[in-house]
Amino acid sequence: MDLNLNDEHSMGTTIIGVTYDGGVVLGADSRTSTGMYVANRASDKITQLTDNVYVCRSGSAADSQIVSDYVRYFLHQHTIQLGQPATVKVAANLVRLMAYNNKNMLQTGLIVGGWDKYEGGKIYGIPLGGTIVEQPFAIGGSGSSYLYGFFDQAWKEGMTKDEAEQLVVKAVSLAIARDGASGGVVRTVIVNADGVTRNFHPGDSLQLWHEELEPQNSLLDILNTASPEPMNF
Amino acid sequence: MSSIGTGYDLSVTTFSPDGRVFQIEYAAKAVDNSGTVIGIKCKDGIVLGVEKLITSKMMLPGSNRRIHSVHRHSGMAVAGLAADGRQIVARAKSEATSYESTYGEAIPVKELAQRVASYVHLCTLYWWLRPFGCGVILGGYDRDGPQLYMVEPSGISYRYFGAAIGKGKQAAKTEVEKLKLSEMTCREGIIEVAKIIYKVHDEAKDKAFELEMSWVCEESKRQHEKVPEVLLEEAKVAARLALEEMDAD
Numbered sequence: 001m002d003l004n005l006n007d008e009h010s011m012g013t014t015i016i017g018v019t020y021d022g023g024v025v026l027g028a029d030s031r032t033s034t035g036m037y038v039a040n041r042a043s044d045k046i047t048q049l050t051d052n053v054y055v056c057r058s059g060s061a062a063d064s065q066i067v068s069d070y071v072r073y074f075l076h077q078h079t080i081q082l083g084q085p086a087t088v089k090v091a092a093n094l095v096r097l098m099a100y101n102n103k104n105m106l107q108t109g110l111i112v113g114g115w116d117k118y119e120g121g122k123i124y125g126i127p128l129g130g131t132i133v134e135q136p137f138a139i140g141g142s143g144s145s146y147l148y149g150f151f152d153q154a155w156k157e158g159m160t161k162d163e164a165e166q167l168v169v170k171a172v173s174l175a176i177a178r179d180g181a182s183g184g185v186v187r188t189v190i191v192n193a194d195g196v197t198r199n200f201h202p203g204d205s206l207q208l209w210h211e212e213l214e215p216q217n218s219l220l221d222i223l224n225t226a227s228p229e230p231m232n233f
Numbered sequence: 234m235s236s237i238g239t240g241y242d243l244s245v246t247t248f249s250p251d252g253r254v255f256q257i258e259y260a261a262k263a264v265d266n267s268g269t270v271i272g273i274k275c276k277d278g279i280v281l282g283v284e285k286l287i288t289s290k291m292m293l294p295g296s297n298r299r300i301h302s303v304h305r306h307s308g309m310a311v312a313g314l315a316a317d318g319r320q321i322v323a324r325a326k327s328e329a330t331s332y333e334s335t336y337g338e339a340i341p342v343k344e345l346a347q348r349v350a351s352y353v354h355l356c357t358l359y360w361w362l363r364p365f366g367c368g369v370i371l372g373g374y375d376r377d378g379p380q381l382y383m384v385e386p387s388g389i390s391y392r393y394f395g396a397a398i399g400k401g402k403q404a405a406k407t408e409v410e411k412l413k414l415s416e417m418t419c420r421e422g423i424i425e426v427a428k429i430i431y432k433v434h435d436e437a438k439d440k441a442f443e444l445e446m447s448w449v450c451e452e453s454k455r456q457h458e459k460v461p462e463v464l465l466e467e468a469k470v471a472a473r474l475a476l477e478e479m480d481a482d
Contacts, residue, residue, distance in 0.1 A: 078336070094335070118376050
């Protein structure tokens with residue numbers, strides 16, 4: 001079980017996208033791993049494509065970044081030509097074309113979410129092969145395996161913005177508790193008619209689940225700070 | 234205002250000393266020789282109408298279509314050289330399907346008009362191509378409502394409430410301007426377009442003509458289609474009546 005630091009950067013990940021009455025809430029954990037080593041414990045997996053469309057990335061960090069970069073570029077040109085913001089559907093379709101046409105080379109699952117004036121808040125799930133599925137909510141990444149049952153029970157139509165964000169934070173936190181490849185902080189992005197709001201939920205602000213321990217202070221803190229030698233024989 | 238562009242009119246890549254490209258103007262003349270084509274934007278959709286001059290009694294009614302569907306939600310009426318028109322329609326259809334394949338939604342009418350206009354303009358830039366000898370009226374219904382565009386042989390494209398090209402365009406435009414389009418539904422619009430086409434048809438110079446009409450509106454479920462036979466007949470009857478009343482004065 002050696003740490004192979006030359007392993008590809010992968011985002012084990014838990015990513016979630018949820019629609020509510022008036023917009024969408026996107027959420028993700030922040031762990032990027034290289035094998036067993038956590039390469040980045042505070043990564044931002046929710047990436048902007050346009051002013052009104054964001055994407056949650058999972059799987060290979062490199063693959064998901066490059067797809068996001070290409071789609072951002074194409075969407076920018078499309079917006080200029082159209083003379084108005086691109087719709088979420090168009091953004092998702094461009095992501096899906098990239099994912100499908102390069103399916104042999106890519107390993108990335110994406111959730112595209114945003115708001116436009118025609119359809120309102122929309123979530124599109126684009127898993128590994130390049131399928132595109134419009135859903136009221138979507139979950140992805142290795143941590144999502146532990147959330148299917150949770151969402152079956154907890155999801156409901158027509159939630160408010162705060163209910164939706166609380167649901168997302170709770171879900172990511174549950175997945176972090178069980179999935180070794182997910183961890184760190186919970187980031188959320190809320191997109192609606194008024195714009196975009198980014199929120200940050202530090203790891204220690206999340207509630208503790210079954211058998212999780214309270215954070216412990218380091219033993220070093222209780223020793224006499226006057227003495228520079230921590231160990232006194 | 235026709236002048237002979239002696240020497241400066243041989244190639245589309247030559248400007249005249251007073252800043253005109255004569256070849257493009259001559260192409261526009263080809264459009265003026267064709268039967269009248271009218272398009273109007275009513276409050277719930279678009280109506281297109283064509284005065285199809287019948288050159289031979291042997292032709293089957295309904296042949297030589299001048300109005301084509303470009304996509305589910307849009308259609309194009311062509312005036313001028315028929316073969317050139319066929320090319321433009323083919324290109325528009327291709328642009329529409331390629332847009333949908335890439336972006337996953339139907340092409341906005343504005344975007345379609347821009348692409349057709351670019352294509353027409355392209356053919357005015359090179360000496361080895363000639364400009365298209367046809368004008369096109371493009372009508373469609375997308376998320377931003379019904380829209381009407383006209384593309385001329387020069388590649389200019391504007392959005393209109395009402396547009397007319399072909400032989401009787403001056404008279405047709407005057408008639409269209411009299412209409413209160415923002416209060417009219419497409420059902421009423423069909424009758425008005427038929428009346429105008431019958432009115433501007435020149436009985437002396439041209440003989441028979443066939444009226445071809447299409448619409449895209451709420452009633453047609455925002456799809457571009459031929460005006461239903463029943464309504465078309467009603468419109469023709471109303472138009473002939475209006476003519477007789479006028480003649481009777």
